[in-house]
Amino acid sequence: xxxxxxxxISLDFGRLADAGTGAGFPGMALxxxxxxxxxxxxxxxxKKCAFLSEVQRALGLGGVEICKTTYQESQINPxxxxxxxxRALGDHRKLLHWSEEVAKPEGRAILWVGGEDSLRIAxxxxxxxxxxxxxxESSKRFILVGSRSNSVPRETNGMTPYPG
Numbered sequence: 001x002x003x004x005x006x007x008x009i010s011l012d013f014g015r016l017a018d019a020g021t022g023a024g025f026p027g028m029a030l031x032x033x034x035x036x037x038x039x040x041x042x043x044x045x046x047k048k049c050a051f052l053s054e055v056q057r058a059l060g061l062g063g064v065e066i067c068k069t070t071y072q073e074s075q076i077n078p079x080x081x082x083x084x085x086x087r088a089l090g091d092h093r094k095l096l097h098w099s100e101e102v103a104k105p106e107g108r109a110i111l112w113v114g115g116e117d118s119l120r121i122a123x124x125x126x127x128x129x130x131x132x133x134x135x136x137e138s139s140k141r142f143i144l145v146g147s148r149s150n151s152v153p154r155e156t157n158g159m160t161p162y163p164g
Contacts, residue, residue, distance in 0.1 A: 002026035003033065004135050005085070005110050009145050011037055014082030017102065018042060019071035020089040024052050026112065027085065031064055038063045040081075042071045071095065076102045087112035092121050100126055103148060111144045118142045125149075 002025050005011065013036040018027025021041040031039040041064065043049050049068045056064045067074050072094070084099045084107065086092075092111065099109050113121065118132040126149050132142035 001087070001112065001135055001138070001141070002029035004133075005030070005112075005143055005145075006033070008130070008133055008143060009083075009108060009110065011083065013037055015040065015080065016083040016085060017071070017074075017076060017081045019084065019086045019095055019098075021052070022048055022087075024055060026087055026110075028052065028055060028064070030085075031061060032059065035063075038065075040065045040067060040074075040076065042067045042069065042074050044068065044070050071098055078102060079104050081107055083108050083110060085110040085112075092117065093124065096121075096124050096127060100148065105148060105150060107148060109144070109146045111146075113142055113144055114140050115142060118144050121146075 005026060011030055011034050015038045016027060016030065017040040019042050021027045021043045024041060027039045027041045031037055041052055046068055049066050052066050078101050081102045082104055084103055086095055089095055096109065121144055122129045127146040128149055129144055129146040132144050135141040135143060
């Protein structure tokens with residue numbers, strides 16, 4: 001599920017913030033296959049952060065920050081993140097509002113969501129979304145990739161189909 005995002009958007013380098021990373025999905029998984037990607041794993045649960053630190057140490061991964069806090073309290077600098085991702089976080093409106101502050105003008109949001117959420121999120125102001133991409137082997141899970149409205153001209157309904 002984490003790796004499927006790479007078929008939709010290039011994640012070879014840049015700064016990625018994974019809000020509510022839990023056990024490191026998708027952020028840690030994406031870091032493992034994209035060594036030049038700098039990853040900020042944001043997770044308020046101390047036990048999960050301890051696990052993430054152990055994985056980082058065991059794999060010898062550089063370019064990984066583990067923030068033991070919520071994304072709202074993470075103190076990430078404005079306009080400093082290339083990609084913001086989240087899987088099963090919940091309140092997408094708050095996440096996207098925060099993302100507008102920390103993402104670079106050309107920044108992208110990558111969300112792992114259910115079908116109903118993908119329709120609601122597509123109408124959130126300030127973002128342009130590609131059509132939801134169904135995750136293979138999943139009956140109800142999708143990935144949404146969006147860009148800030150100020151970085152890409154608005155297209156029909158704010159959504160554009162994925163190539164191919």
